[in-house]
Amino acid sequence: MAFHIVLVEPEIPANTGNIARTCAATGTILHLVRPLGFNTDDKTLKRAGLDYWYAVEIHYHDSFQELKGLYPEGRFFCASTRSSQVYTKHSYRDGDFFVFGKETKGLPQEILDAHRDTCIRVPMTDKVRSLNLSNSAAIVVFEALRQQDFAGLE
Numbered sequence: 001m002a003f004h005i006v007l008v009e010p011e012i013p014a015n016t017g018n019i020a021r022t023c024a025a026t027g028t029i030l031h032l033v034r035p036l037g038f039n040t041d042d043k044t045l046k047r048a049g050l051d052y053w054y055a056v057e058i059h060y061h062d063s064f065q066e067l068k069g070l071y072p073e074g075r076f077f078c079a080s081t082r083s084s085q086v087y088t089k090h091s092y093r094d095g096d097f098f099v100f101g102k103e104t105k106g107l108p109q110e111i112l113d114a115h116r117d118t119c120i121r122v123p124m125t126d127k128v129r130s131l132n133l134s135n136s137a138a139i140v141v142f143e144a145l146r147q148q149d150f151a152g153l154e
Contacts, residue, residue: 001094001095002027002028002029002057002094002095003026003027003028003029003092003094003095003096003097003098003141003144003145004028004029004030004031004074004095004096004097004098005019005022005023005028005029005030005031005097005098005100005137005141006031006033006064006067006076006097006098006099006100007019007030007031007032007033007100007133007137008033008064008099008100008101008102008107008108008111009033009034009035009036009037009101009102010032010036010037010038010100010102010103010133011037011038011102011103011104012037012038012103012133013037013038014047014134015103015132015133015134016032016036016038016134017047018134019133019134019137019138020052020053020056020058021052021056022134022137022138022141023056023057024052024053024055024056025052026141026142026145026153027152027153028141029057029058029059030056030057030058030059031058031059031060031061031067031097032058032059032060032061033060033061033062033063033064033067034060034061034062034063037102064099064111071097074095074096074097075093075095075096075097075118076096076097076099076115076118077090077092077096077097077098077099077115077118077119077120077140078099078107078111078112078115078118078119078120079098079099079100079101079107079119079120079121079122079136079137079140080101080106080107080112080119080120080121081106081121081129081130082106082112082119082121083112083119083120083121084121085119085120085121086120086121086122086123087120087121087122087139087140087143088143089120090118090120091147092143092144092147092148094148096144098137098140098141098144099111099115100133100136100137103133106130120140122136122139122140
């Protein structure tokens with residue numbers, strides 16, 4: 001089993017590339033939900049992922065509902081600055097999905113409403129609207145890995 005990072009309609013190729021690199025380093029599976037705000041042959045995307053692309057398991061989906069249909073027993077934790085639940089308050093299990101929205105708008109309200117009990121946020125000051133997407137994804141996945149005593153990592 002492995003954790004999953006889901007990017008719903010990501011817009012910035014460098015963020016997706018950085019997240020792909022995090023996935024390669026942690027054995028996390030990456031799911032990209034279309035439409036993407038860039039081409040997958042974008043130089044910035046490739047550069048951010050360096051030469052680790054071979055180590056990333058990537059799945060593409062035409063919708064979030066399509067993804068959920070493939071994993072009917074999956075637990076989906078949706079990251080949002082509007083959530084009241086801090087990401088460290090949950091106990092994560094192998095196979096959990098961490099869902100992040102597009103950089104400019106976050107996740108659609110219907111996804112947040114459908115996952116009200118598993119919406120999470122990373123605490124921060126009120127000086128900024130949000131953290132960088134790739135930083136947020138790394139923070140959450142490393143907490144999940146910490147809870148598993150970093151099983152499978154050296």
